[in-house]
Amino acid sequence: MARKREPFSRYDTADYLKTDRDIAGYLAACSEENDPALMAAALGDVARAKNMSRLSRETGLTREGLYKALSPDGNPSLATTMKVAAALGFKLMLVPASS
Template sequence: MKMALKKESFRRYDSADYLKSEEDIAAYLEACSEANDPVLMAVALGTVARARNISQLARETGLTREGLYKALSAEGNPSLATAMKVANALGYQLRLVPAGH
């Protein structure tokens, strides 16, 4: 007798689904910044943008939704100006601090 196997379906994992509060977002951005990896930071800003409202963020930054998705992806390479606009619109600022602080 052959048993029928139940077919499983999975959704793609997205960190944005788990950023529910401002505390979650702050902790996520801080953890990502510790890696000192510009690609990871761009992706992290994109993740926070998706967790919030990327359409609203596009209006606040003057950039298109598509442009934000592209720039803040692993394949993107946002300019410093774009990263600063996005951070500011999300309520953050980019700073330079002495290493190790």
């Protein structure tokens, strides 16, 4: 007897980032890992949750460029990261590392 295959949708973090509080907590948790690739991907998750087309208009960057830069394999410049953060309502800050 063949088993019936269950349909599952692909997991996407962006689907769970509903409120500004969710987003702030997610970005804070990701930043604690001190991993540039993770942070770029996290910004990509937030960008998808907030609307990539709108973000493209606000930053002056193409949607395709944003998807590429904010992917786990992306390597966005500091200028791109700052533009994206500002368009999402955040700012980058350097704080002393905990000892």
